[in-house]
Amino acid sequence: MRPQPDAGEFAHAGCDGRRGRLFHGVFPRVSPLLGAAARQRDAYRYLPASLEGFPDADRLAGTMRAAGLVGVRYRRFGLGSAAMHVGNVHGA
Numbered sequence: 001m002r003p004q005p006d007a008g009e010f011a012h013a014g015c016d017g018r019r020g021r022l023f024h025g026v027f028p029r030v031s032p033l034l035g036a037a038a039r040q041r042d043a044y045r046y047l048p049a050s051l052e053g054f055p056d057a058d059r060l061a062g063t064m065r066a067a068g069l070v071g072v073r074y075r076r077f078g079l080g081s082a083a084m085h086v087g088n089v090h091g092a
Contacts, residue, residue, distance in 0.1 A: 006086055007069055013076060013083035014056035023081050027051075057083040 015023045028048035035044025055063065057074050060083070064072045069087030076083045 006088055007064070008087075009060065009064070009085040010082065011060065011085075012051045012054045013060070013074075013081060014054065015080050019080050023079070027081075057085070060085055 014020070031044045031047045032041055035041040038044075057076065061072045061074055064085060064087045068090055070090045072085065072087035074083045074085040
Protein backbone atom coordinates (compact mmCIF):
# COMPACT_ATOMS: atom_id res chain seq x y z
CA MET A 1 0.00 0.00 0.00
CA ARG A 2 1.52 3.33 -1.02
CA PRO A 3 1.34 6.32 1.35
CA GLN A 4 -1.49 8.79 0.87
CA PRO A 5 -0.46 12.12 -0.64
CA ASP A 6 -0.72 15.22 1.50
CA ALA A 7 -2.42 18.47 0.58
CA GLY A 8 -1.32 21.66 2.27
CA GLU A 9 -2.15 25.34 2.54
CA PHE A 10 -0.16 28.14 4.17
CA ALA A 11 -2.32 31.21 4.56
CA HIS A 12 -3.55 34.05 6.72
CA ALA A 13 -5.45 32.50 9.60
CA GLY A 14 -7.16 35.41 11.28
CA CYS A 15 -6.48 36.48 14.83
CA ASP A 16 -8.78 36.84 17.80
CA GLY A 17 -8.71 39.15 20.78
CA ARG A 18 -5.67 41.25 21.53
CA ARG A 19 -3.58 39.65 18.78
CA GLY A 20 -6.27 40.39 16.23
CA ARG A 21 -6.51 44.03 17.25
CA LEU A 22 -2.72 44.32 17.12
CA PHE A 23 -2.49 42.62 13.72
CA HIS A 24 -5.28 44.66 12.14
CA GLY A 25 -3.97 47.86 13.67
CA VAL A 26 -0.33 47.41 12.66
CA PHE A 27 -0.27 45.31 9.48
CA PRO A 28 -2.06 47.80 7.18
CA ARG A 29 0.54 50.43 8.14
CA VAL A 30 3.60 48.19 8.09
CA SER A 31 2.90 46.31 4.86
CA PRO A 32 3.41 49.33 2.53
CA LEU A 33 6.59 50.22 4.43
CA LEU A 34 7.94 46.73 3.86
CA GLY A 35 7.05 47.11 0.21
CA ALA A 36 8.87 50.44 0.05
CA ALA A 37 11.95 48.83 1.59
CA ALA A 38 11.76 46.19 -1.14
CA ARG A 39 11.19 48.96 -3.72
CA GLN A 40 7.75 47.50 -4.49
CA ARG A 41 5.44 49.70 -2.41
CA ASP A 42 2.47 49.33 -4.79
CA ALA A 43 2.71 45.55 -4.70
CA TYR A 44 2.22 45.62 -0.92
CA ARG A 45 -0.60 48.16 -0.72
CA TYR A 46 -3.24 45.63 -1.76
CA LEU A 47 -2.15 43.00 0.76
CA PRO A 48 -4.04 44.14 3.91
CA ALA A 49 -7.33 44.47 1.99
CA SER A 50 -6.81 41.08 0.33
CA LEU A 51 -6.82 39.40 3.76
CA GLU A 52 -10.19 40.77 4.83
CA GLY A 53 -12.84 38.07 4.79
CA PHE A 54 -10.30 35.25 4.57
CA PRO A 55 -11.49 32.29 6.66
CA ASP A 56 -9.97 31.75 10.07
CA ALA A 57 -7.93 28.62 10.74
CA ASP A 58 -10.83 26.54 12.08
CA ARG A 59 -13.12 27.45 9.20
CA LEU A 60 -10.44 26.68 6.59
CA ALA A 61 -9.84 23.30 8.25
CA GLY A 62 -13.60 22.63 8.04
CA THR A 63 -13.61 23.56 4.36
CA MET A 64 -10.77 21.12 3.71
CA ARG A 65 -12.68 18.36 5.53
CA ALA A 66 -15.83 19.17 3.55
CA ALA A 67 -13.77 18.83 0.36
CA GLY A 68 -12.95 15.25 1.36
CA LEU A 69 -9.56 15.58 3.04
CA VAL A 70 -9.00 13.47 6.14
CA GLY A 71 -6.69 13.96 9.10
CA VAL A 72 -6.82 17.73 8.63
CA ARG A 73 -4.66 19.60 11.11
CA TYR A 74 -2.96 22.98 11.31
CA ARG A 75 -0.21 24.84 13.11
CA ARG A 76 -0.20 28.59 13.66
CA PHE A 77 2.76 30.87 12.95
CA GLY A 78 3.46 34.59 13.22
CA LEU A 79 1.66 35.17 16.53
CA GLY A 80 -1.28 33.23 15.14
CA SER A 81 -1.76 35.38 12.03
CA ALA A 82 -0.87 32.56 9.63
CA ALA A 83 -1.41 28.82 9.67
CA MET A 84 -0.09 25.80 7.81
CA HIS A 85 -2.94 23.36 7.12
CA VAL A 86 -2.26 19.76 6.10
CA GLY A 87 -4.65 16.97 5.19
CA ASN A 88 -4.59 13.63 3.44
CA VAL A 89 -6.37 12.78 0.23
CA HIS A 90 -8.59 9.85 1.18
CA GLY A 91 -8.23 6.81 -1.03
CA ALA A 92 -5.51 8.27 -3.28
